[in-house]
Amino acid sequence: MDAALRLIGRQPYSERRLRERLSKMGFEAAEIAACLERLTGWGYLNDRAYGVARVELLKRRLKSRAYVKADLAAEGIARELISELLGEHYSDADEIIIARTLLAKRAGAGEIGVKECQKLARAGFAEHTIGRCFQEISTP
Structure with missing residues (x-):
């Protein structure tokens, strides 16, 4: 319990990550399960x-x-x-705002083109989000 409290006192953890971390520290599975149950009950996890x-x-x-x-x-x-x-x-609106922000950062003063579209795609943005950003840019 002390080790778990020290860990979550430094940074937040998901239940699985904390379980893995405690296991690497050498604690038994039963001890970890009891500890996580108490931490969850207390609202710390x-x-x-x-x-x-x-x-x-x-x-x-x-x-x-x-x-x-x-x-x-x-x-x-x-x-x-x-x-x-x-x-x-x-939301989808959040993703569009974030994509626009990235486009503005990456484009700088230059023209926005295919390379910027590819960068957004590699960053994981959905095709419809990228298309919508470019429609808005090209529409006067």
Whole structure:
């Protein structure tokens, strides 16, 4: 319990990540399960709250919806919860705003073209989002 409290005192963890970290530290599975159950009961460990904070952080870092989805999955958040979080906290409008912001940063004073479109695609932005950004730019 002391090790778990020290870890979550430094940074937030998903349940799966904390379980993995405690396991690497040499704790038994039964000890870890009991510890995680107590932390969850106390409200110190909450995958939903962790996921909301993670989505908001990644949005501020201008990450695409696909990137956020993959990141949450890598953190051990359940698929159903990921869908809920994205539905509640990362709308299509958010993704368009983020894509526009990235386009503005990458284009600078130059003309926006195919290279910028490819960069957005590699960053995980949906094709319809990229198309919409370019429509808005080309429309006077």
